Amino acid sequence: MGNWLGAPLLVLAAILQVTFTPQIRILGGEPDLIFLIVLSWAANARLEQGVAWAFVGGITYDLLSAGPTGASVPGLVAAVFLVDVVRRQVFSIGLISLLLLVALGTLVNKLFYIAILSIAGFNVRLFDLFGYVVLPTLAYNLVAILPIYWFVRRMRIRTPDARVAG
């Protein structure tokens, strides 16, 4: 059920990612809506659901951007597994661990994306992009996670299988 709820939300996020968020960017960084939604869902649902959201969100974004289809997915999947590792270590994800996950997840997600674009033949410069894109995106994500996490968690609680997943 949760997976089906995610599709329209992720499509909307992907569209906003290529229309609204570029208008509010600082340097080359902008809030990474899809990453934040996927991470928030992964923190509140089963691993398989998080992975499914990562695939849907990543592919939708890739269809609207210049990279090859699937280029965004490995970074998102890696972030979901990162959340899973942390979830198994702690009783529940609190604010500090959430912010740490966002920070680490942003780095993992962006580095995967840059590496894949580089392999796909795009001319990307990691060190330049790190300061100009990755760090401002990280700052944005740390702020934007709070409302997005709250919204996704509310949505998750209302899904029928929420209690089962725990």
Next chain:
Amino acid sequence: MNQTFRRGWRSNRTVFFIVCMLLCAGLIAASSAGLLTPVESVIGTPLNAVSGFFNRAALVMTNAVADLAEFQSLQERNAELETALARFQSELVELREIASDYRRLANLLNYTTTTIGQEFVTAEVIAVQQDVLRTITINRGARDGISVGMPVVTELGLVGRVIGVQANASRVLLITDPGSAVSARLQTTRAEGTVRGQISGNLEMTFIPLGEQVQNGDLVITSGLGGNLPPDLLIGQVTSSRAGESVYQTAQIRSLVNFDTLEFVLVITNFQPIDLSAFDTGN
């Protein structure tokens, strides 16, 4: 039993992770090889239509916010513009006189100008990517005669080059992308160089021979060298220059195009890039 098997391999997180990554690799490889193009076109069509609508809304909102921010300085700007208008009107009279002189002299010298007829397709910008890559998506594709390599311009100058085409949409790599390199020349001295995008979104002209004079305000145009773009498309204006460590100098270029608020662009459809790889000797 089947369900048990499914739960089994999913519960082994390492295996699950590897399976996911292999799936991703397959997807990326298939997309890069063009095998997914029909599927991408079918799914991309409604997505692009919706994103076009959202992009228009985003631009309206951005402009409205910008207008609001500028409201306080509008009166001051109005006074400045009135002064400038008066100055330009007097300059216009002078320029008309010069144009009249030019026509007469050109007639005397039997001077003829030849212009290369260019065919354009107007396209609307429906999506923007300005992070790791700097690209825009436009609402014209293969059905409108667009193909990879075609130059994209506005009335203010060069915007970029088409790098990917779907049935009804195309991706354009902006000249501000760090991966973009355009053969260029200074209009005044004809000195040649390469205009590259910077990570900051600015443009830099490199490989200008040290002996060449570079002045602020010089116009930079495409040279046509390399066969990737037609010559004489406006790229921008020199804002500063400095000597490099080698035998070349570097100039900062400001494009007149505002890449943040692009709404409509023109694709030059009768230009076909020349593939020079046929001349490679393989050495």
